[in-house]
Amino acid sequence: MDELDTEPPLVVVPGADPSARQLCFAWGPAEVLVCETLFSRAGGCRSRGLSRSPSPSRVWGEGRAGAAARALTGSIAGTGEGAPSSSRVFVVRRDQDIYIQTLRKLFNESHGIFMGLQRSEEELAGKSRKAQLVQVSKNYRSVIRACMEDMHQAAVSTRDPALQGQYSTQVSILSAMELIWNLCEILFVEAATAGPLLLRLLDWVRLHVCDVDSMVQEVLSSESPSKHKLFWNVVDVFVLQGRMDEARHLLSKEASANPTSMNMYKILDDLMKKMPVPSLGNTQTLTELELKWQHWHEECQRYLQDGTFASNPHMESICKILLGDEDAILEKKELMTTWYHFLVTRLLYSHPTVKPLELRFYAQAGNTIILIFSTVSSMDLFLGGESSPEPLDMILMAAFEFEIHQVIKECSIVLSNWWFVAHLTDLLDHCKLLQSHNLYFGSNMREFLLLEYASGLFSHHSLWQLGVDYFDHCPEYGRVYLELHIERIPLSTEQKALKVLRICEQRQMHEQVRSICKIMAMKALRNNRLGSALSWSIRAKDAAFATLISDRFLKDYCERGCFSDLDLIDNLGPSMLLSDRLTFLGKYREFHRLYGEKRFQEAARLLLTLMTAHIAPCSFWMTLLTDALPLLEQREVIFSAEQTYELMRCLEDLTAGNPDKQKFQDDDVETTKVEMLRLALARNLARVIVKEGTVEGS
Numbered sequence: 001m002d003e004l005d006t007e008p009p010l011v012v013v014p015g016a017d018p019s020a021r022q023l024c025f026a027w028g029p030a031e032v033l034v035c036e037t038l039f040s041r042a043g044g045c046r047s048r049g050l051s052r053s054p055s056p057s058r059v060w061g062e063g064r065a066g067a068a069a070r071a072l073t074g075s076i077a078g079t080g081e082g083a084p085s086s087s088r089v090f091v092v093r094r095d096q097d098i099y100i101q102t103l104r105k106l107f108n109e110s111h112g113i114f115m116g117l118q119r120s121e122e123e124l125a126g127k128s129r130k131a132q133l134v135q136v137s138k139n140y141r142s143v144i145r146a147c148m149e150d151m152h153q154a155a156v157s158t159r160d161p162a163l164q165g166q167y168s169t170q171v172s173i174l175s176a177m178e179l180i181w182n183l184c185e186i187l188f189v190e191a192a193t194a195g196p197l198l199l200r201l202l203d204w205v206r207l208h209v210c211d212v213d214s215m216v217q218e219v220l221s222s223e224s225p226s227k228h229k230l231f232w233n234v235v236d237v238f239v240l241q242g243r244m245d246e247a248r249h250l251l252s253k254e255a256s257a258n259p260t261s262m263n264m265y266k267i268l269d270d271l272m273k274k275m276p277v278p279s280l281g282n283t284q285t286l287t288e289l290e291l292k293w294q295h296w297h298e299e300c301q302r303y304l305q306d307g308t309f310a311s312n313p314h315m316e317s318i319c320k321i322l323l324g325d326e327d328a329i330l331e332k333k334e335l336m337t338t339w340y341h342f343l344v345t346r347l348l349y350s351h352p353t354v355k356p357l358e359l360r361f362y363a364q365a366g367n368t369i370i371l372i373f374s375t376v377s378s379m380d381l382f383l384g385g386e387s388s389p390e391p392l393d394m395i396l397m398a399a400f401e402f403e404i405h406q407v408i409k410e411c412s413i414v415l416s417n418w419w420f421v422a423h424l425t426d427l428l429d430h431c432k433l434l435q436s437h438n439l440y441f442g443s444n445m446r447e448f449l450l451l452e453y454a455s456g457l458f459s460h461h462s463l464w465q466l467g468v469d470y471f472d473h474c475p476e477y478g479r480v481y482l483e484l485h486i487e488r489i490p491l492s493t494e495q496k497a498l499k500v501l502r503i504c505e506q507r508q509m510h511e512q513v514r515s516i517c518k519i520m521a522m523k524a525l526r527n528n529r530l531g532s533a534l535s536w537s538i539r540a541k542d543a544a545f546a547t548l549i550s551d552r553f554l555k556d557y558c559e560r561g562c563f564s565d566l567d568l569i570d571n572l573g574p575s576m577l578l579s580d581r582l583t584f585l586g587k588y589r590e591f592h593r594l595y596g597e598k599r600f601q602e603a604a605r606l607l608l609t610l611m612t613a614h615i616a617p618c619s620f621w622m623t624l625l626t627d628a629l630p631l632l633e634q635r636e637v638i639f640s641a642e643q644t645y646e647l648m649r650c651l652e653d654l655t656a657g658n659p660d661k662q663k664f665q666d667d668d669v670e671t672t673k674v675e676m677l678r679l680a681l682a683r684n685l686a687r688v689i690v691k692e693g694t695v696e697g698s
Helices: 101-119 126-157 161-189 196-208 213-220 231-240 244-257 259-274 286-305 313-322 326-331 339-350 375-383 391-400 404-414 419-430 445-457 464-472 478-486 494-506 510-526 530-540 543-560 566-570 573-578 580-596 600-612 618-632 641-657 661-666 668-697
Strands: 023-027 031-036 068-072 089-093
Touching (some): 101 464, 126 161, 126 419, 161 196, 161 419, 196 339, 231 313, 244 259, 259 286, 286 313, 326 339, 404 445, 478 494, 478 510, 494 510, 510 530, 510 543, 530 566, 543 618, 566 580, 600 618, 600 641, 618 641, 618 668
Antiparallel strands (some): 023 031, 031 089
């Protein structure tokens, strides 16, 4: 996989005709927008805002299988050689599977397993670590199987033929995924050694390849099992899968029903009973096992050559299978159904102590290695030229040949989403099997696949939250991808915005925090929700926007005579220092609170400070001066002489410096306010002078 793929597979967009029309496209984070034009193939492409595709039908550069396309209502006008006309627009998605509701369990539960694996920082050593990784692999497989069972149940319960077909297809895909994963678990994660390796492969075959329970039940439930037409088929399947005890049990029924075959039965039963097989708890060495197997093999050969089973073709066929006779095993081809079942059966009866690296070839004659057994020959023998290998066959072939990178590559091409390869590669990376493999564009394989999988999750309205954690565990490019994708999440509700904001704040993504807050503040402002808009602008630390909203609050106050969102304004705290206008808003609200609590002296000082500090907008000065009127008319003198002079100066500055002075003078209401203020200020000044003079005289 180090070299560039020369020709990626094509993905056909249903309804589009690239041979007749040029296709143009524009890339999105998880989708491609494709449009067809009415230009001829020789002409140029001048559709609005879209670039020309050098290979119109090759929509995905990686050649992903399973891309889905759907037509959207819309038109793009052509302005070239032909007359203006409309053409269709398509949206091509690469990970269509994430939109299947029944696969949600797969994505959600595997996320928990993935996170648990990443958190195990204190790596266990030796056997403990291997056992931990094997358990993680089994957990992944259990999720696949549970999801497969749910999908099967959905297929059975639905009455919609289209849905039924879709569910059945997904069941087949999930079944293939578990088959591949289980084999990779045996060969790569557990790394089973000679002896246990064959036992694991037999379990793999029994679990995935041939389910004979219904056939067995049918035979055993009959009045005379040995006379049933499927009797010998069931016996053969048990033998082919190494299930000797079950095969002997069935043969005992044949012996009971046919006393004449009792002698043959006893001999065959004894051979099957004595067959040496590896055992997980057995302490014997491989050499001892091979010697026992060789003696047993010679005994089987002797009975076959003596014609012991000649009168019973079924028993003779079983004896040939025990000897590993290739032709005899191939005669049972219909019962095995797959070449990899054939491979494991050949191993069982030809070389039960096979080592992992001997799966492709084994046996030695003198000093020359003779290729007499291989996965390739097993597949060729089984298929017999009648059919070509399927993609699943090629993936399993690569696994048997220990081509880990080829397994991942083939799965990436064949499967319709990145879930499988992303999680399998991550597990293999923790097994230290991919440490030396870097891709040509700067990232390692694990990170590349995790990035692709997480990017697909971000196109879903709720699964994007899982994608965040996957990006977090991509050390090289994860943060960059997260920053790019999180900006594209539609902030449809305030609750969702807060969730996105919390994610950004936890990761110190300050630019994204500001962007989200600004977007939400603008949305709130458009809906005239000033309190929410102010809160978002404060979180964004956007002084200009906070000033704008503060002006809206003041304008709203002038029109209505009261403030909205008092709880927010009363609890601005240090946040009011973000901008002068916000500071003024907070302090002006404080003035109203002091006045309401009849703390007139403090209210007067604060009001005068607001005017002399020049943080109040000029348009609001008349309102501030008007607010001073009740204080000027109080029985007790509130403003001192100096403060009164300051108020007079502010009033004169307002009337003299107003650019619309003539209009101001023509406004009867404003003129009345000014006259009332001048009168109140003069009266207050007189009272202050008398009061201060009296105090000085005494």
